[in-house]
Amino acid sequence: MKTWLLSVGIFGAVLGVGWRLPELRPVVNPPQSSSTLDAHETSATASLVGQFRTSLSSWLWLRTDLYLHNGVQMRRMTREEIASGREAETPHHEGEHDEIAKGETDVVTVIPPKERDFRGVFGDVERAVSAYKDMKGHTHNDPRKALPLFRLMAWLDPEFTAAWTTGAYVYSLDRTPEAYARAIAFLREGLRANPDSIELHQQMGQALLVWRREPEQARRHLERAIELGKRLQTGMSEETSEALISAYRWLALLLRDQGQREQMRRVAWEGLRAFPDDRVLARQAVDPPSIYTDEAVDRMIRWAMDAARRN
């Protein structure tokens, strides 16, 4: 009898925990960008085993990067390689795909070129059988071809915010009202899965402002991003910091366009206190009239940045 009761009790407890799981999810697995996903870290160990500590969606993210390079595997240079003055194989900036290219600094091919390879014929054969070519000034495949992969990533892991933001960017590449609508719908879907994501609110705000000219709706998203940023007590990832800086900048711009210059300065000062090294926010904070010379504006910016640091 006791065993029976114990079994029912355990079953009930498991059922109860299972029932509550959706509520536990944000606690044990809060929506946040995968700040640990940096497959291009600069230490040699991380560069080698980086791929092993990624989830399936992160793996897809890395594969997408690979397809953009038509299969040529790239990696960030190690600290030692940077110190030794090794030349990076940075991409050619190609207009519409600049967003993709700008993240690639200090990158080299995983398979080294002949002059840096001690393996002799083994190296020659590897370069002949693998997807390898000289990547100095390289270009990328059209990211639009990778769009289904972003959808797949977002479906597999809806909390992987980079899939939503990059996917929306890729949607927008066609630069038509339909493409912008699809991008905004994609972001909206992302926000439903991640209502507290700073990156998604910031990008939605920017998208509504730039593509749709809907300042009131944009303002709500940008203010929400800033509010969420203020709540974030622990260390922010690089991506989140960038999104938050962007939210301050875009909100300040929006307020300037609406003629609310006092509010614009207030927002910029607030942003500058959080990010005292940001020159754009410093310029918005002092909001110099256009008659000022460049030197005078520079002096003002320096003064604002110093003041923000002191505060």
Next chain:
Amino acid sequence: MNARAWWVLAKGVVLEALRRKDLWVVGILGALIVGAAGLLGLFGITGLEAFAKDLAVGVLGLFSTLMAVLSTARLMPEEIGRRTLYPLLARPISRFDLLLGKLLGAVLVSWAAFLLLCALTGGVLAAFRIPFEALMLQYVLAKMMGLVLLCGVTLALSCWMTPQAAATLSLLLAFGSPMVVRALVMAHDSAGEAMRLLFRALNAVLPQYSLFDLGGRVANFGWPMVPAWVMGWLAGYAAVYTAAMLVLAWVRFQRQAV
């Protein structure tokens, strides 16, 4: 040297694999491939061609490696454990003939499994209307050469250690050696002279399975065919390395008490 004995022994290995229903594993793995492809189909294959091909060559590489290692690692230890080795050695064949025959059988089983998986994944890709390129034939050929090397290494290890240890070490070498080689290349420039010599020695000794994998080219578009001299070099490397492994197995097997 007894070519007829090699053939009979190899046939025995293939029949044993069929009797043990090893190839059923291929069927189960194939069902997994089709299931995964069906899932992929839900998202629409347009734009996912490179991903589908990448997944196909990745799955082929993984499953064929597992099949080759697991079916080869138990060949010799089982003969010894079941005492069926002794009647075999009582026949007019040398111990080297026995090893070579077993290796041929293991290679045939691995090739059969690989080609079955190839046919299945090829069918799935064709259903998705993903175009085939001539490079795919080179991929299959190189992979088959790589399987010879893999079976040779596993057979040699299984003569020196338990089948479990041999299988584990073979899999570690199959999946880990490309990473080790990558680490050697990255660390070479900053290493001292003595370490560089060690790196060169390690690079020469480690089985370079990744050289037999043309998957990176096959999965992406517009890559040219691999030059003939490279395919020839791969065949030579596989032959020399496998011969060395056979000799290593024979050295141990010579001391096997009857």
